[in-house]
Amino acid sequence: MNNRQLFLSHLAQTTDFPLMIEIEKAEGVFMFGPEGKKYLDLISGIGVSNVGHRHPKVLEAIQEQLDKYLHLMVYGEYVQSPQVKLAKALCDTLPSHLDNVYLVNSGSEAVEGALKLAKRFTNRREIISCINAYHGSSHGSLSVGGNEIFKRAYRPLLPGVNHIVYGAYSHLEQITENTAAVIIETIQGEAGIKVACKEYFQALRKRCDATGTLLILDEIQAGFGRTGKFWAFEHFDIVPDILVCAKGMGGGMPIGAFIANKTVMGAFKNNPLLGHITTFGGHPVSAAASLATIQVIQEEKLLEQVEAKADLFKKLLVHPMIKGIRNKGLMMAVEFESFEVLKPIIDRAIEKGVITDWFLFCDDSMRIAPPLIISEVEIEQACGLILEAIG
Incomplete structure (x- = not known):
């Protein structure tokens, strides 16, 4: 049995539809699958990896x-x-x-x-x-x-x-x-x-x-x-x-x-x-x-960089389907019309190599909470792929 089969057979499940993304390595703002597929982590494991994955x-x-x-x-x-x-x-x-x-x-x-x-x-x-x-x-x-x-x-x-x-x-x-x-x-x-x-x-x-x-x-x-x-x-x-x-x-x-x-x-x-x-x-x-x-x-003076990085996300994430963006620093919610509109966008973004999510009590909004170390280039890359997923 491979890891995916073992995951489903022996690890307790909390839904009938887990993401099933297999990760072999993580570094900085990126995670990597066993065959080298690269994912930009825009949710930091739900607000955990504030200084990135495996900071030296x-x-x-x-x-x-x-x-x-x-x-x-x-x-x-x-x-x-x-x-x-x-x-x-x-x-x-x-x-x-x-x-x-x-x-x-x-x-x-x-x-x-x-x-x-x-x-x-x-x-x-x-x-x-x-x-x-x-x-x-x-x-x-x-x-x-x-x-x-x-x-x-x-x-x-x-x-x-x-x-x-x-x-x-x-x-x-x-x-x-x-x-x-x-x-x-x-x-x-x-x-x-x-x-x-x-x-x-x-x-x-x-x-x-x-x-x-x-x-x-x-x-x-x-x-x-x-x-x-x-x-x-x-x-x-x-x-x-x-x-x-x-x-x-x-x-x-x-x-x-x-x-x-x-x-x-x-x-x-x-x-x-x-x-x-x-x-x-x-x-x-x-x-x-x-x-x-x-x-x-x-x-690394990460606090001083948060507002500018959040502003860059808000500047780049502009699309008719985006109803608004709520945030306090890099704790962000990108609002769409409904979960039915948002979920396929999240799925397509993952396929393109960007991991986002929604919220337990607000399923019409996309969660963005990247590692605080994320660079402007990586923000531009992530936003471009999200806009492609929307399109």
Whole structure:
């Protein structure tokens, strides 16, 4: 049996129509099939490969750590240099209020930890999230997701979860002294790149402060430079109480984190002690890769390039069938009339060697979220092939 047959026979499937693209190697913004077919990756593995595939400095950090040690002990007991250095580097990118990092393995796990922390610290039980939010697929993260299609088959889920409309000022009144936390994507991703205004986020912050509610910002997709700031909340002049990150954090390695101040995070130490446990969280190889990723973003000045690259996409992607482009930096949605129009375009683009996608809750829009290292020439090449696919 070849790899495709083994894939279908033995690997768990999540749809009856997987893409079935076989990849043998990846480098920079490109992936390569076993017979050498070249694909330009315009979605970064869904917001993961922000510094590109197999960045040399990330590979160097991984190799250096491989020569020292792998897993040693469950999280939080041993002093491990990769974890310590990464936590310090993360805090250095943040306002001083956010100075304590809990490392996990994924975005869903980071959300789970953040929800537990908010409930434990406030001794409240209500959580508020947004309609069409996506925060992950485990039971707790699914509970605060905002699309019933993905939830109904798994009920009962967490009790005490209520939903508001992202960007709707009037809904902020639903945040009360009973609310442990509001969890909200700074930029709504799977809803199709929806961006609320600065005034909304400032009103949200003010309402949380007034009610003693913790504000959890989910930057699993939007963080690590994707929007042109290291953290998307920097666009809105607010600071969360808990910040959640993953995806682009690891340079291609699995890692996530939730970040708060030391006082809030201290709630996990008592009643009960070991209030949150992870075996592999902050795995030393992933932590080393994440630290290298931060350094690449900073040293190669990738943040300064994001807006110009996004503008080039918007300048080149002009066609009567394109209804509009929504974006915050290189987190982009190209709108078409319907999924029925969009899906064949995505399929033809893949045939031509450009990988795009749609959104879970917005299937009339094409996802574009390339590695931040993408060059102008590669943007021009990608847009030309997309326009050919449209035509």
